[in-house]
Amino acid sequence: MKVTCDVIKDLLPLYLEDLASEDSRKLIEGHIETCTNCKVELESMKEFKEIPMDTNIGPLKKIERKLLRDKVQTIVFTGLLVLAFAILGMAYITAPEYLPYSEDIMSIKGYEDGKVIITFREEVAGYDINRYGDSYSLTAWSSLWNKYIQKNDKRSIVLNPEGEEVKSIYYYTTDGEEDILIYGIDPNPGGGQRTLPRLVLGYYLILSILLTVLSGFFLSMFRKNERIRNILEKVFLLPLSYSISHVFIKGFTGVSYSAQRDLSGILLLIIPIYSLLIIGIRVYKRYRVNRKQKI
Numbered sequence: 132m133k134v135t136c137d138v139i140k141d142l143l144p145l146y147l148e149d150l151a152s153e154d155s156r157k158l159i160e161g162h163i164e165t166c167t168n169c170k171v172e173l174e175s176m177k178e179f180k181e182i183p184m185d186t187n188i189g190p191l192k193k194i195e196r197k198l199l200r201d202k203v204q205t206i207v208f209t210g211l212l213v214l215a216f217a218i219l220g221m222a223y224i225t226a227p228e229y230l231p232y233s234e235d236i237m238s239i240k241g242y243e244d245g246k247v248i249i250t251f252r253e254e255v256a257g258y259d260i261n262r263y264g265d266s267y268s269l270t271a272w273s274s275l276w277n278k279y280i281q282k283n284d285k286r287s288i289v290l291n292p293e294g295e296e297v298k299s300i301y302y303y304t305t306d307g308e309e310d311i312l313i314y315g316i317d318p319n320p321g322g323g324q325r326t327l328p329r330l331v332l333g334y335y336l337i338l339s340i341l342l343t344v345l346s347g348f349f350l351s352m353f354r355k356n357e358r359i360r361n362i363l364e365k366v367f368l369l370p371l372s373y374s375i376s377h378v379f380i381k382g383f384t385g386v387s388y389s390a391q392r393d394l395s396g397i398l399l400l401i402i403p404i405y406s407l408l409i410i411g412i413r414v415y416k417r418y419r420v421n422r423k424q425k426i
């Protein structure tokens with residue numbers, strides 16, 4: 132029987148898939164050496180086989196990349212959440228619990244050379260001292276950390292290292308009560324002085340809310356210009372993160388007896404909050420694009 136081109140063409144698919152028997156393979160290769168028609172047919176079949184292979188792998192690779200991206204994003208997202216909760220947790224367990232004055236928490240001693248030494252007992256986690264000329268006011272606090280995790284050592288400080296005059300020392304509480312004279316003489320007896328909390332965090336909060344509104348306004352103005360919008364979005368999220376961070380650390384009050392400590396907590400918490408917002412917006416945008424494509 133003569134091997135016709137038709138027979139070869141019938142066998143070519145098997146040959147391409149490597150499914151042809153040894154005899155068929157030899158037959159095909161022998162024929163192709165002499166027949167350009169079948170050779171061209173084989174080449175075109177090879178090409179045809181390659182094209183769909185490519186387009187099939189493309190979407191798969193895309194899905195693979197998307198899965199990897201989602202995975203990385205989930206890991207980063209979780210890490211940031213954990214960081215935010217860790218900062219909040221630390222802020223909570225080290226938050227000052229102001230102590231009412233008692234001789235059990237501290238003692239004051241004046242020496243002949245004029246130095247005044249204050250000794251804080253173990254219950255005291257931290258203290259704050261303000262100086263107004265020759266008058267001083269101080270307060271002390273405990274914290275959950277100090278109570279249950281690690282007690283402070285008893286420690287002494289020299290109130291006036293340069294030998295400045297110390298006329299009076301007051302102890303102030305954070306409940307609005309009058310300051311208590313705990314050392315020296317009262318410069319104005321019956322004056323009833325009170326140490327007020329600082330309001331600076333309140334001003335910062337108002338400022339950050341104003342900046343949020345202002346940048347939000349610009350954001351809506353330039354929402355049609357994608358490049359400017361992308362930049363403004365990042366600007367907008369900064370004061371917004373500050374405001375959110377403030378509420379987490381301080382609640383809805385701007386009043387603080389330990390403004391510096393609170394401010395460091397707020398600034399620290401901004402980092403994970405800002406990053407979470409950036410990722411959140413990116414995920415939301417992609418979700419919206421995907422939904423549009425499906426429709």
Ligand SMILES: [Zn+2]
Nearest residue numbers: 136166168169
């Ligand atoms: Zn042929």
